[in-house]
Amino acid sequence: MVTDTRAPDSTAPGPTGAVPDKPSLDGLEDKWVARWATEDTYGFDRAAALAAPRGDTFAIDTPPPTASGSLHVGHVFSYTHTDLVARYQRMRGRHVFYPMGWDDNGLPTERRVQNYYGVRCDPSLPYDPGFQPPAKPGKDQQPISRRNFVELCERLTAVDEAAFEELWRRVALSVDWNNVYRTISGTSRATAQRMFLHNLARGEAYAQEAPTLWDVTFRTAVAQAELEDRERPGAYHRISFHSANGPVFIETTRPELLPACVALVAHPDDERYQPLFGQTVRTPLFEVEVPVVAHRLAEPDKGSGIAMICTFGDLNDVTWWRELQLPTRPVVGWDGRLVAEPPAGVPDQPYAELAGKTVFSAQQRIVELLRESGDLQGDPTPITHPVKFFEKGERPLEIVTTRQWYIRNGGRDADLREVLVARGREIQWIPDHMRHRYENWVEGLNGDWLISRQRFFGVPFPVWYRLDAEGEPSYDDPILAPESALPVDPSSDVPEGFTEADRGVPGGFMADPDVMDTWATSSLSPQVASGWDTDPELFAHVFPMDLRPQAHDIIRTWLFSTVVRSHYEFGTVPWSHAAISGFVVDPDRKKMSKSKGNATTPLDVLDRYGSDAVRWRAAGARPGADSPFDEAQMKVGRRLAIKILNVGKFVLGLGASAGLSAEQVTEPIDRGLLATLASVVEEATAAMEAYNYTRALEVSEAFFWSFCDDYVELVKSRAYSTGDAARSAQATLALALSVQLRLFAPVLPFVTEEVWSWWQSGSVHRALWPTAAELPAGGDPAVPAVAAEALAAVRKAKSEAKQSMRADVATATVTAPEAQVALVEAARVDLTSAGRIASLSVVAGEGPLTVDVVLAEPSEA
């Protein structure tokens, strides 16, 4: 039976009880990964947690990694950061609810499946129950049905997820592997659909036919959060429009949209064009009459100061179209090619030869035509300008008018924006300044959250539409799936009152063809992980959760969208804390990413330095701070791990660890050492409480090295002897080891567990975090500090004489401030034996402590 905590018991003999002769890191990872799995060391005890007050539970909303992606050391670092907190909270005696999820729906998985198997989804094909993917992907992607495609997605993500889990176990993430969720699972789909229906019922979700940013490669709409500007070359084409009073020159980077032109626009204050306002001009080539209008967004210093408004070249066009109530003349289709028929009012010629061309080819042809007609003045002027891209896309976004689902997020409602900003202020951000990222994003929103995607592997909208007598869908009264039926797949499930025969026929029904964007599901990770749909009792206990760990690049997406969903459904923030990790960057300070080719594979690094060493390095990266990848640092972590093994061997090898207790610590230097350690414990604890694992490690580590180099050296010979004084040293060493192993346990789970197992029963990771109270009070930290200072002076004398540290000292005279004399005297025995000093005298004097050292004559060899 696994209990959540057990009190440390420094006298109980361990299960193995044996200290190896030659401790080594080799094999520790395999050994303890297996042991932790069989003993379910990190399992969440649901019953115990529910029986205890909420404050005894610590719930973490783990980021579900994209299972189809690849991991690099940056992921290892940020997940380790979370694990440091989880392990600390567990050692504080809390029930740590630490699930793991896989984000396996959406575009990345589709792409991986396409490439891995050499297939593509064709929703018009029927399901083939016997389908087997080609052994090797062929030259051309094989079209398969949607259901076959989804099956391949599920098959491949299962494999990917297993590989991820193995890596996470190797890194020693202390997640509860009994609690794993997938964003494409039935539960996730049901949760996402149920939440969507709630949003819809409350008016928070809606569908609208509207201009939408559109990726022509993926043939899907994309959301504002997925946009990025990229600098791209372009050219201003100076083109003449025709009017009764002569030509009007505009400059455009997109001459191919000439047939889509609905107006010209200039700034209302622009005197050059004021006479034209209210007039009409004719487009070149097509001779379509368009009005000249005024609008404040027109930029007088850009180009000629007058621009054409098209359907739709950019977001300004959309604004103009909406605010000036202009007609539309769509020419760009969903595939990024010019549509077959010209828009109403645009003549067949010369449009016919543009139809079917890509925008690129259409532009070339239009430019030729303009040259021939004399409407292109001069040569195009090359420029570079920002162009909107889908962050995962490679071709510029177009704007097409489509019917899409949206969730209100404040982008069109200043009051809601304010409310959501206020929600952000309810969250404790780590580090605090990351709050600005959130607020900037919310305040800069300019549209609602577009959640529908024209893709296949995702959560479908649980919606059907009736078809009228002409077979046209009636969008005004959608048929919603009943909540009891969720999850549904409207493309194979049939709404109540219809049969499959009614699908797609006049008077029948059709499914909503879209799926939800992956963020629309992952924004529900607290609900999915905490059992909103499956375990209401648990959900009521752990939600709102304690911690959302994530990286800063997805504050605008994952963090914000999670806040939105929680705000709507529960009227609360989803977690009390958000801990934001920085990136691991390469030596040039560039973010590590696979696409840049600078990513370091974690397995290789883990193999060479060990998980503890990599975790140690991760713990040195403060929350929110980027840290450069530097292998030299890994070596330092590895050295610390080895040192812990060796000092553990020394302390326990004294053969006297059993039966020792704090009462036996009598010597002033020993009591002083433990007093110092008590303040280290207090400082480390305060740092961990503030999520400052870096500071906690720093103080623990600084103590540890001086413990090894000074204290252990000072008391070594006393510890080897017998009697009360020896027992005092042995008890101190044992106590200090126990405390330090626990201080290091979150960072170095493998070596601390190994050493712990030599003399303790149970896992160090289920032991209680150390407290100052378990150490004897009243010791004077100055005793070991001054003794170490004196010893250092002796060592320096030997070092400068190029002598071994084992060289004998004939006489050593310590001159110390009056107040320190007694301190040195208190450590006299240890100091003389550690320094191999034949005759030590201590005198009071001015200034800081000094030691006059007279080395003994080297003995004859």
Added chain:
RNA sequence: GGGCGCGUAGCUCAGCGGGAGAGCUCUCGCCUUACAAGCGAGCGGUCGCAGGUUCGAUCCCUGCCGCGCCCA
């Protein structure tokens, strides 16, 4: 262009009102029975620049320069 963060030893970073620090690197030593995958010692910085506040500024304020991230 806006927001945020950062400029401290060759490198990575602590410190954030009264003594400029750590680790790594480097140099010189040491086989020392926990550890040579170790130990000891040492070298190394007008704390980005310029003003201001203060008895006193690496630390607070202002401006500038440089770097990074996010957003337009």
